[in-house]
Amino acid sequence: MSSSSSSAAVAPARPAPPDARALPNGLAAFLVFFSSGAVLVLETVALRLVGPYVGVTLEVTSSVIGIALGAIAYGAWTGGWLADRRDPRALIAPALVLAGIATAVTLPVVRYAGEVLRGGAASAVLLLTALAVFVPAALLAAVTPLVVKLQLADLRRTGQVVGRLSGVGTLGGITATLLTGFVLVAALPSSVILLALAVLLGGTGLGLGAYLHRQGRAGLAGAGTGLPGPVRTKAVLAVLGLAGAGLTTIAPNPCDVETAYHCASVETDPGRPSGRTLLLNSAQHSYVDLADPTHLEYAYTQWIGAAADVAAPAGQRLDALHLGGGGFTVPRYLTATRPGTHNAVFEIDGGLVELDRRELGVRPGPGLRTEVGDARVLLDAEPADSRDLVVGDAFGHLVVPWHLATREMAAGINRVLRPGGIYVQNVIDYPPGRFIRSEVATVAAAFRHVALVAPPDAVAGRTGANFLIVASDEPLPLAPLAQRINALPEAAIVLAGDVLASFVGDALVLTDDYAPVDQLLATA
Structure with missing residues (x-):
């Protein structure tokens, strides 16, 4: 009996039969x-x-x-x-x-x-x-x-x-x-x-x-x-x-077109038959007058135009780099006001470039080079001292992509600018204005001279708005810039020197290691 019990104890257990209810x-x-x-x-x-x-x-x-x-x-x-x-x-x-x-x-x-x-x-x-x-x-x-x-x-x-x-x-x-x-x-x-x-x-x-x-x-x-x-x-x-x-x-x-990055559509301006508004994710992004490339509808584009007007003597050609294409409004303006200007446009959304070609008449040629890709990556391939003007107007909806808003990015832009070249950057912010202060401080960490164009109510923290940062390693033409800004229909002021320093205060300088852009934009 003992032997039998021992034998039974060491016998291998039989595997459980497969469950007929299990799936293959x-x-x-x-x-x-x-x-x-x-x-x-x-x-x-x-x-x-x-x-x-x-x-x-x-x-x-x-x-x-x-x-x-x-x-x-x-x-x-x-x-x-x-x-x-x-x-x-x-x-x-x-x-x-x-x-x-x-x-x-x-x-x-x-x-x-x-x-x-x-x-x-x-x-x-x-x-x-x-x-x-x-x-x-x-x-x-x-x-x-x-x-x-x-x-x-x-x-x-x-x-x-x-x-x-x-x-x-x-x-x-x-x-x-x-x-x-x-x-x-x-x-x-x-x-x-x-x-x-x-x-x-x-x-x-x-x-x-x-x-x-x-x-x-x-x-x-x-x-x-x-x-x-x-x-x-x-x-x-x-x-x-x-x-x-x-x-x-x-x-x-x-959407008229759904690209890899945007829900995009183009609307005709009922008050101007040749006017077209480009909407990205239902937000107004660009305005183009197909019959008059010198027409700048939005205040911030007028500020960019004013900065470009004083960047060099009237009519002198420029080598311009645009970070973000949108509706190609500014490249059109520069080509019209400064014949012979060469515009290079970095636009991450190839579908948007195709929409611009089809609906807004954008045609690459001797004066316009379009590259589809991330502006930060493409900037690294640009030669040093190759541009007179760099226009930063890249957005993810209403937010500047964080990697385009850092000190390292600003230093890369400075590298491609010629001596005396100007960088202008469009920024959107809302009260209490933490992001614009940080972005001005960030650009100032890479450029010797910085100015800010903005509506007075936005500077006072009463409303959200577009802001335009203007920067260079050489002294900026502040007097002619202010004169042109003051002549525009919408009120705006130019801040520089101690006034701008007081506005910026001890704002955070954004870096590749730490750039909480979305949190700075929060309106709380």
């Missing part, structure tokens, strides 16, 4: 990979959806990421809770179909809500991003715990199963992020990406439901093998999906 490993991996990747597609495209209404700032980006992570957390929690209480086989397909419907409805919901919440406070940003992401992302996040539950037939392999599917889900997210950022957004409008994703999700859910129904090995009735049983329910889901797609076609669209 390949199918399980596909569902986790696909659902996890779909969440990241939604997250990436959501930035494009909300941008026209609330901008593309650090706060908006943080909101999208935070809402998506919250949706993943709640979806995974809910999916796990349901997996312990109901047969997961009856839930996976409906989750995919419902996620497809929610994705199809997202675009019209965001566009209608965006018109109401446009330009709102932080609460509006959070609400709009939640409308763009939360429901479909939460439904998709529920898929992984449902699949994991089905695959845990042998508790001795729990770590292996969970680890493998977790890794597959992560790979799905990485693949979707790279594919969306590098390929889809550059090739397709957001509406097409979302509708295609909705169709893929719905089709996958329907196909999975049909497969599980045919398999029928779990001993469950038809209602437990995929979509809810009644044909009426399936018809309702189909109608909801078609309604979502239909609403997309009639929802207000703020």
Whole structure:
């Protein structure tokens, strides 16, 4: 008996029989990979959806990421809770179909809500991003715990199963992020990406439901093998999906063209038939008079024109570099007022350059060189002492990109300027004016002479406005600049010397190591 007991104790345990209810490993991996990747597609495209209404700032980006992570957390929690209480086989397909419907409805919901919440406070940003992401992302996040539950037939392999599917889900997210950022957004409008994703999700859910129904090995009735049983329910889901797609076609669209970076449109000025306004993410960005390139509509462009007018004797050609193209208003002005001027324009958005060519008559040639790329990167390739004028007018919505606002960037601009060359930088800020003070201090750290052009109310901190920083290593032509500024229709003043130093105070100098641009712009 003792020998028998000993023999039984060392006998290897039999592996648990495979669970007939488990999904094939390949199918399980596909569902986790696909659902996890779909969440990241939604997250990436959501930035494009909300941008026209609330901008593309650090706060908006943080909101999208935070809402998506919250949706993943709640979806995974809910999916796990349901997996312990109901047969997961009856839930996976409906989750995919419902996620497809929610994705199809997202675009019209965001566009209608965006018109109401446009330009709102932080609460509006959070609400709009939640409308763009939360429901479909939460439904998709529920898929992984449902699949994991089905695959845990042998508790001795729990770590292996969970680890493998977790890794597959992560790979799905990485693949979707790279594919969306590098390929889809550059090739397709957001509406097409979302509708295609909705169709893929719905089709996958329907196909999975049909497969599980045919398999029928779990001993469950038809209602437990995929979509809810009644044909009426399936018809309702189909109608909801078609309604979502239909609403997309009639929802207000703020874009003529959706580029890799902007929702862009061009509007004709009803008061000036040859006038065109370029809108980026629904904000007025540039104004061009197709018949009169010397017409400068906005006050800040008039200030730039005034600075360019006093940069050299009237009519003398300049070598000018423009950081940001927009509607190419200033290059046109320089070409018209200083024949022979050579303009080099660095514009990160190739789609915007194409829109300018098609709608605003921009034509590269001997006097205009356009390079598509990041201004900071392209600046490094410019020869030293090669430019008479550098115009900084690059924005991400209403914010100067942080890496273009640092002391190192200003030093790079100084490097390409010839002795006596002038740098002008357009900046937008709001009370209490922390960013403009820091940016003046930053430019002053790289240039010996700095001045500031601004409306008196903006200097006093009573209103937000455009500011124009003017800098050079040689003394600035302040008297002629002030004379031209004073002659303009809108009131503006020129600050320099001790007055400017008093305005700047002990403001932070921005560096590549520390440049909290979005926080400085916060109006609190």
